[in-house]
Amino acid sequence: MLRSKLNSTVVVPGSMKVTVGPPGTQAEAGHAVPRTGHCVFTSGQLVGPCGQTVCRAGHAVVFAGHAVGRSAGHFVTCSGQTVVSRGHSVACAGHRVCRAGQVVATNGQCVVCAGHLVVFRGHCVATVAGHAVSRTGHCVR
Incomplete structure (x- = not known):
């Protein structure tokens, strides 16, 4: 609960009403609002201006429109794209990580192994390292 004005x-969404105080508001000892429009409401949780939530103490909003999701180390973009494993990131617009380390392109192509990245728009690295899959599903070895 906030302790200032x-x-x-x-x-x-899916949570409770959160009262937002001015930057620097202390919610609990040692927790502070990092920037305008964000607040701490329970045990170091941060809420962004559009209602995005950082659920674990110590997590912070990564950049405008992005936030750490409900599980530790998970990142959720403002459009709902998700990076599941800590340390992974959204490769480019329209791509997301669906399970630990897996990257899914806008057309549903998937990179199965952790650490693989989308090579360029519409193409992704397949299950075998170094292989690329085209939009039509053909494999470039």
Whole structure:
């Protein structure tokens, strides 16, 4: 619960109403609001201006429109794209990680092994390292 003057309320989807205080508001000992429009509401959790949530203490909003999701180390973009494993990132617009280390392109092509990256738009590295899969499903060895 916030300990200073309150100025607005945010409804976090699937969660509770969150009262937002000014930058620097202390929610619990040692926790502070990192920047304008963000608040700490329980045990170091951060809420972004659009209701995105950082659930674990110590996690922070990564950059505008992005936040750490419900599980430790998970990143969720404002459009709902998800990076599941800590340390992985969204490769480019329209791509996401669906399970640990797997990258899924906008057309559903998937990189199965952790550490593989989308090579270029519409193409991705297949299950075998160094192989690329085209939009039509053909494999470049």
